[in-house]
Amino acid sequence: MEQPVGQPEAAVAVSEIGVDAGRSDGRRHHDPLDTRGSVSAHRPDKGKGRRATLILAYKTLGVVFGGLATSPLYVYPSMPLSSPTEEDYLGIYSIMFWTLTLIGVVKYTGIALKADDQGEGGTFALYSLLCRKVNVGILHSKRVESNSGVSQHGLPEGTEKRSRLEKFFEQSIVARRVLLFIAILGMCMIIGDGILTPAISVLSAMEGVRAPFPSVSKSLVEALSAIVIVVLFLLQKFGTSKVSFLFSPIMGAWTLTTPLVGIYSIIKHYPSIFKALSPHYIVHFLWRNGKKGWLSLGGTVLCITGSEALFADLGHFNRASIQIAFLCTIYPSLVLTYAGQTAYLIRHPNDHEDGFYKFIPGSIYWPMFVVATLAAIVASQSLISATFSVIKQSVVLDYFPRVKVVHTSPHKEGEVYSPEINYILMILCVAVILIFGDGKDIGNAFGVVVSLVMLITTILLTLVMIMIWRTPIVLVALYFCVFFVMEGVYVSAVFMKIPEGGWIPFAISIILAFIMFGWFYGRQRKMDYELTHKINLDRLETLLSEPGIQRVPGLCFFYTNIQDGLTPILGHYIKNMRSLHKVTVFTTLRYLLVPKVAPHERIIVRKLGLKGIYGCVIQYGYADSLNHEGDDLVTQVTNALIAHLQTCLSFSLPGSPVEVHQEVAYIEEASRSCLYRRGKACRCGPHTRED
Secondary structure: OOOOOOOOHHHOOOOOEEEOOOOOOOOOOOOOOOOOHHHHHHOOOOOOHHHHHHHHHHHHOOOOOHHHHOHHHOOHHHOOOOOOOHHHHHHHHHHHHHHHHHHHHHHHHHHHHHOOEOOEOOHHHHHHHHHHHOOOOOOHHHOOOOOOOEOOOOOEOOOOOOOHHHHHHHHOHHHHHHHHHHHHHHHHHHHHHHHHHHHHHHHHHHHHHHOOOOOOOHHHHHHHHHHHHHHHHHHHHHOHHHHHHHHHHHHHHHHHHHHHHHHHHHHHHOOOHHHHHOOHHHHHHHHHHOHHHHHHHHHHHHHHOOHHHHHHHHHHOOHHHHHHHHHHHHHHHHHHHHHHHHHHHHHOOOOHHHOHHHHOOHHHHHHHHHHHHHHHHHHHHHHHHHHHHHHHHHHHOOOOOOOOOEEOOOOOOOOEEOHHHHHHHHHHHHHHHHHOOOHHHHHHHHHHHHHHHHHHHHHHHHHHHHHHHOOOHHHHHHHHHHHHHHHHHHHHHHHHHHHHOOHHHHHHHHHHHHHHHHHHHHHHHHHHHHHHHOEOHHHHHHHHOOOOOEEEEEEEEEEOOOOOOEOOHHHHHHHHHOEEEEEEEEEEEEEOOOOOOOHHHOEEEEEOOOOOEEEEEEEEOOOOOOOOOOHHHHHHHHHHHHHHHHHHHHOOOOOOHHHHHHHHHHHHHHHHHOOOOOOOOEOOEOOEEOO
16 A cells, blocks of 8 residues: 555555546456556567567568668778788688677577567666666666565565675665666667668668769769658658568568678689688787787678667567577578678779679679668668667656657557657768768768677676576676677777767767756756655645635646655645645556556546545556546546545445545536636646646
8 A cells, every 4th residue: 555655544545446437336456556467467479479470570670680681781891901811801701700690699689688678678778677676776766666575586575685786786876877877878879870870871872873883973872862861761650560561571682682692702702711710710810910900890890780779679579580580581691691792802802992782793783782772771770760769768767858759559569759859860860971971981980889889788788697687607707708808899999980980979979968967867856856845744734724725616636756745846836826626636647568558447546635635646558549638637537536435435444424425526516617628727726737
C-alpha cells in the first residue's frame, strides 16, 4: 500500500484500486504497478515460430544491416596507403576478417544482444539497465522498483551479496556522474553516426557516376547525393515496417551479388587469399609498416561500421532474427566481398583510392551501380532507425528534451519516429555532404564515431556482466582485455585523424551533450525542489484551515510527477487563489513498457485522507492514443472516483455510508458543473498542470 508522507496509516482509506472508467462496479484486480508483472503479461512475443522469425530476419536486412553491408563502398578508399605490397594487403584483409569475427560475431551477436533493456538495445539501453538493476543512476524518479521483499537481481532481500563495484558506484556520486557522461557520449556518437552514415554511404555510391563519365563534376555528385538523402528522410514517417518491406529486397540483392563478384575476383586474381586468415599476417603488417600501419587502422575500422545499429535497432525486431540475418547472410557476404576486393588490389595495388567500382567487372557495372546506390540508401536507414531508438530511450528516462515520439507500429514498441529529430538529421546530413564533400574527411569522422561507440559499449557491457549477470571474473577479464585493447588501439589510431575531419562528430556531440546536460541539470534541480518542498496532508490541512480559505464547488486537476507527497505548486495555488475546489485530484501520468494498458488498469485512484482530496495515476502504453485534454478524460477520472468510493462502501472500509454518499454527490455535481472545453480553461477553476 502506497502512503503519502505525513499521512497516518489509519487515514489511508483503501489501497490503490484500478477501475475501468466505463464501469462502476469498482472490481478489484492485481496491482499493475508491482514490478513489471503487467509489462511481461502484455508485452507481445516478437516473432512466434520459426517462420515468423525467418520473415523478421529477412526484414532486418532493410533496416539493421545497411551500414554494415555497404561498408565495402568506402573502406579501402579511406586508407592512407602508400605503394602497398602484396603482404600489406594480406595483413589488411586479416585485420578486417578478425575485426568482423571478434566484434561482429562474438561481441555484438553473441553477447551484446543479450543485454537488452525491456527489448531495447544500444549504449543508452545498457545504462538504463544498470540504473534499473543497480543504484548507479542520478535521477531516481525514473527508476523501476522491484517487488517488496525481492532484490533487484531477483533474489530475496538479505540473501544477495553485492559486488564491490556495485557498492563503489552506490557510494560515489563522482563515479555515477562519470558513468552518465560515458552513456551520454555514446548516445551522442550514435546520433552523429546517424548523420555521417547517410552522408558517406550515398556519396560513395554516387561517386560511381564519375568513372564512366569523367566530365561529371564533383559538385553535381554532391547535389545528387543531397537529393537522395532528402527523399530518404521524407520516407521515415511511414515507419520501419513499411520501409523494411521496400528496402529488404534491395539489401537481399546486394548481399547476394557482392560476394558473387568477390568469388569471381578471388578465382581470377588471387585464389590463395584465404591464407590471410592467419593472424600472423596482422603482426607482420604492423611490424613492417610501423606508424603508417597503425594509422591505416583508422580505415580498416570502417569495415565494422554499422555494428552498433545491430544492437541499437534491437527494439525494432528481436534477438533471434538479427542473429540469423547476420550469421547467415551479412557476415559471410562481407568476408567474401572483402576477400574479392583484396584479391583484386593485390594484382592492381594502386587502385585502392579509386573506390569500390574498380573492383566491379565492366559487363555488370551499371546494374551494380544501381544496386550499390539503392543499398547505400538502405545503409542510411539502419542508423536513422537506431537514432530514433536512442532518442526515445533518453526521452523516457528524462535525459533529453521531450521531442515528439511517434510509435509507427501497434505491435513493436521499439518502432518509433520523431519528426523534429528526423528533419534536424536531414539538414545536418545534407550540410555534411555539401560542406565536407571529400569522402576521406567524412571517413575520418566516421572512424572516430565507430571506434568510440564500440569502446563505450565494451565498458558498459563489462559493468553489466559484473553487477547484473554475475559472470565469473575470469570470463569478464578475458572479454574486457580482448575488446578493450583491440578497440583502444582503433581509438588511438582514429584520434590522429581529428584535424582531418575527425572533429566533426565531436562538434556534434558537444552540442548534443550541452542540450542533454542542460536538460538533465534542470530536471534534477526541479525534482530536488519538488521533493524538498513537497506538501504532506498535515501541511495541506493547515493551509485549508487558514482564515479566508474556502472549499469552492467544482473539480480541479493538478498534474504532478510526485507520488510520495503533494506537489509544491499546490501551496502557491491556495495562497494566491484563497480557495481549493471541493473535488481536487492529483494526477500522475505513468508510461508503461507495454503496447496497450487494459481498460480496468488505465486509471488507478485512491483517497488521500482528506475530504475531497484524491490521488490518480493514469497509465498508458506505447500504442495507446491518450488525449490529456477534453471532456473524455474528465469523465473517465470522475467515473473512476465514484467507482472507487462505491468500492470502499461495499467493502465496509473506513468512512460512514453518509460521508461516502456525500462525496459521491460532490463528485457528480462537480462533474456536471465543470464545463470543460478542449483547449480552454474550466469555468470552475484552472486545470493546473505542472511541468
